[in-house]
Amino acid sequence: MKASLKTNGRISASAALQAVTRWYESYNPVDKVKHWLWIIIRAILLIGICFIILYPIITKVSLAFRDKQDMFDSTVVWLPRNFTLDNIKLIFGYLNYTEAVTNTFFLSLTTSVLQLISCALAGYGFARLKFRGSGILFGVVIFTIVVPPQTIMVPTYLHYRFFDVFGLYGLFTGEPGVNLLESFWPFFISSALAMGLKNGLYIFIFRQFFRSLPKDLEEAAYVDGAGILKTFWRVMLPNAVPAIATVMLFSFIWQWNDSYFVNIFAPNTTLLSRMLDLLPGAIRPEYVGGISHTSLYLNTGTLMGILPIFILYLFAQRYFVESVERTGLVG
Known part of the structure; x- marks a missing residue:
């Protein structure tokens, strides 16, 4: 050219x-x-x-971060004119923030790990192990997603109030059962048995992901002498990182925000969701010129409640987006 x-x-x-x-x-x-x-x-x-x-x-x-004086200043819209940390300090004491965050983090992390293990096993079984009645059982799993937890509130409460396994405890002790309320054991037992919060959805995610993996991986493992559990642990689970990330994040966040089961199983435990529910009644309203400052405290408490989740999302958002795309939850 x-x-x-x-x-x-x-x-x-x-x-x-x-x-x-x-x-x-x-x-x-x-x-x-x-x-x-x-x-x-x-x-x-x-x-x-x-x-x-x-x-x-x-x-x-x-x-x-807004001072009480800014409530009467019509020129203040977004940026506070009088910057202050008094609201955060006050709510920090109302919520018993350190203990509440520690207990909530422990509960959310433990239940997430237990749900991950139990739901991964159940999802692998529905995806790869064909047995009579598997379709009916999987239909029951899907049914648990749409059934409101309020419909089984009473039997669930009584089950953990008088907890017994096949009546063995009552047979040997003569007592009606063990009271597991006001502890984390109802959450742990439900999660370990794949009957915790939103476990039907997690089983569905794992089932769909395991079905998408090629069967050649399993056949090669069987040829090498691996059994079902070894194949699951050494071959299938390492390839299910996107599904693991999705379930882990969903489980952690939903348990962190849960207040329904917390108020049923542990109504007197210091957990963040429960403390936020009690915050409106704990605040002593202050009225100046007929205007209450309660909204300052309630908004501050909500912000402090979602702050740990926001920090977690900043570090995990890339893995979360990739995992959701690969598990087929979009589209």
Whole structure:
């Protein structure tokens, strides 16, 4: 092309004219306008959607660091005029924050690990082990997703209030059962037996993921002499990292935010969700000019409740997005 444009080191006038003509013919101002218009509209939509999603968080952050005087200042919208940490210090004591976060983290992490193990085994069994009635049992698993937990509240409460295994405890001791309430044992037992919070969904995720893996992996393991459990542990589970990440994050976050089962099994335990439920009654309202400062404290408490989850998401969001895409939960 350079040879065609140059003649003895100079650009040929005809070649330059042809190049300009081709550029002019390919240039379509209408297409350019459409292209940039679509970019502007898309940017406005994304910014608007992000603002709608982040608006509650932004509001809570603004109120958490706002002094009481700013409640009467109409010029204060987002940025506090009088920055203060008094709201956080006050709510820190109301929530018994250190103990509540420690207990909630321990409970959420332990139940997540137990649910991960039990649901992975159940999902692998439904995906790879064919037996009579497996379809009916899997239908029951799906049914547990749509059944509200309130419908089985009474038998669940009585089960752990008088906990017994096949009546053996009552047979040997004469007592009606062991009281497991006001402890974490109801959460641990339910999670270990794949009957905890949202376990039906976790089993479904593992089943769908294990079904997508090629059977050649299992057949090769069987040829090498591995059994079902060894194949699951050494071959299938290492390839299920996306499903593991999804279940682990879902399980941890849902248990962290759960207040229903916490109020049933451990109504007097210091857990963050329970302390947040008690926060409105614990706050002593202060009225100045007919306006209460309670909203400052409630928004601060909510912000402190979601702060650990927000920090966790900052470090795990890449793995979470990848795991959700690979497990087929989108689309």
